[in-house]
Amino acid sequence: MEHDKIISVNNLKTYFYTNERCNRALNGVSFDIRKGRTLCVVGESGCGKSVTAASIMQLLPDLSRIEEGSITYHSDGEDIRIDKLPKNGKKMRSIRGGDIAMIFQDPMTALNPVYTVGFQISENLKAHTKMTTKEAHARSIELLTLMGIPNPEQRVNEYPHQFSGGMRQRAMIAMAMSCNPKVLIADEPTTALDVTIQAQIFELMMKLKKEFNTAILLITHDMGVVNEVSDEVAVMYMGNIVESGITKEVLTKPAHPYTKALLQSIPILGKGRNQDLKPIRGSTPDPYNRPVGCQFKDRCDFATDKCMEMPGEEIVEGNHMVRCWHYKEVLSNGK
Numbered sequence: 001m002e003h004d005k006i007i008s009v010n011n012l013k014t015y016f017y018t019n020e021r022c023n024r025a026l027n028g029v030s031f032d033i034r035k036g037r038t039l040c041v042v043g044e045s046g047c048g049k050s051v052t053a054a055s056i057m058q059l060l061p062d063l064s065r066i067e068e069g070s071i072t073y074h075s076d077g078e079d080i081r082i083d084k085l086p087k088n089g090k091k092m093r094s095i096r097g098g099d100i101a102m103i104f105q106d107p108m109t110a111l112n113p114v115y116t117v118g119f120q121i122s123e124n125l126k127a128h129t130k131m132t133t134k135e136a137h138a139r140s141i142e143l144l145t146l147m148g149i150p151n152p153e154q155r156v157n158e159y160p161h162q163f164s165g166g167m168r169q170r171a172m173i174a175m176a177m178s179c180n181p182k183v184l185i186a187d188e189p190t191t192a193l194d195v196t197i198q199a200q201i202f203e204l205m206m207k208l209k210k211e212f213n214t215a216i217l218l219i220t221h222d223m224g225v226v227n228e229v230s231d232e233v234a235v236m237y238m239g240n241i242v243e244s245g246i247t248k249e250v251l252t253k254p255a256h257p258y259t260k261a262l263l264q265s266i267p268i269l270g271k272g273r274n275q276d277l278k279p280i281r282g283s284t285p286d287p288y289n290r291p292v293g294c295q296f297k298d299r300c301d302f303a304t305d306k307c308m309e310m311p312g313e314e315i316v317e318g319n320h321m322v323r324c325w326h327y328k329e330v331l332s333n334g335k
């Protein structure tokens, strides 16, 4: 079944400028987020996951800029070029937190310690809808209930510090979901939580996705999470998507040496204890002094002279895409 696109990112180039040096943090990134689907963007620290989210939300720091490419929000019957909207203009403020909401690793990024949880959810509702204070308060209680927070009538009047880590995460999701967003962007939302709570938060997100047909962009460094929760995956390395497609296909038939290496570096649930885990050799290059050609070649077992040239997008099958000169070898080789 073809799922409708809700956000299209096309050839996005976001650069950072520090001390007259340029870091091409995103160097031509393209992907689509679809209604009712979860897309995971996965990769090691510094590959550009958070910059991707910040570009979509227009929350980039001052020393960075979108240099090229486009971000299009396919709203009801209207295509809106997010990257062209003034950052703090009325339209962008209504999209941010209304149509497109975001949750973070640290809930205190979104929650203010000096206001009650209920007040903050109500304020968000009042900013994006025509609700009165009374209606917004009642809706806040409903949202806390929906998020599985016990005693919502009491907890709505409590401050964030009175919540446990997992409950705070739920409160932030309640705030993000308050205006029925079309898209939920989640940047490592469970990294700081223990595995049981992590599983509960993902379960909650998946329930909301089903109930409201929300599209989810989930950022993670964890292939285990990708395997558990995503429909589609985009593997990122040094500002490029090096492989993408339906999660099942990419994880069972990885065509990029980096995807393969990521998969070999984590234990797979159900495969038992004696798994031959291999850390990825070497480290990511200096972002201010990037190698020529394929960014992964210095860590890659398949690299040849050809890799001095940047590989283009190749179609493996259907929408399974890879950027590697040697992907056929990778597919047929057990290395």
Ligand SMILES: Nc1ncnc2c1ncn2[C@@H]1O[C@H](COP(=O)(O)OP(=O)(O)OP(=O)(O)O)[C@@H](O)[C@H]1O
Binding pocket: 016, 018, 023, 025, 043, 044, 045, 046, 047, 048, 049, 050, 051, 052, 061, 063, 221, 287
């Ligand atoms: N505020 C900033 N100032 C300067 N450079 C930045 C800033 N934020 C990100 N960058 C640079 O942009 C590139 C992409 O970083 P980004 O934070 O998107 O990585 P990430 O994949 O989200 O990593 P992590 O998992 O560690 O959050 C990196 O080279 C990083 O150094």
